[in-house]
Amino acid sequence: MSIFDFAAGSDVASEAGAVCSRKACRAQASWQILWNNPKIHAPERRKTWLACTDHRDWLEDYLQTRGLWKETLPLEAPGEASLEQDI
Template identity: 50%
Template sequence: MIGLDAPPEALTCSRAGCTERATHRIDWRNPRIHAADRRKTWLACDEHVGYLRDFLAARDFPLEVGPIADDPTADAT
């Protein structure tokens, strides 16, 4: 498994079958099974960011979309 600290060329889109380099991160949670502080992250290329965002939004999952470089858990230094 590759983490978000992997080199950018190793980060690929989470859409099934896509092998494009990811440029966006989608942080989300399922409120029925995840505590408020628990988040999952999907990566998305430019082509699939809308598809993945809409998939999660249709299920009323709280989510945030941003560039991969933006890590909401990283220390601001």
């Protein structure tokens, strides 16, 4: 992605799908890692990093070491039904 993509208003991220947040990784993400920094975020706020299978453990460890990790959840594909259903 270049600065010209932003200027043109193209949404390359949505075209390419969810990409792993690990630096230089362009793999398809299959996990969402939820975290927050208690020094600057409200306790209920959750920031999200996306992770491929290869980098999930690395990203979790990075956040856990700093006391920022909250939970890891599978990343649902767009339009995929949630496991939780209202009855």
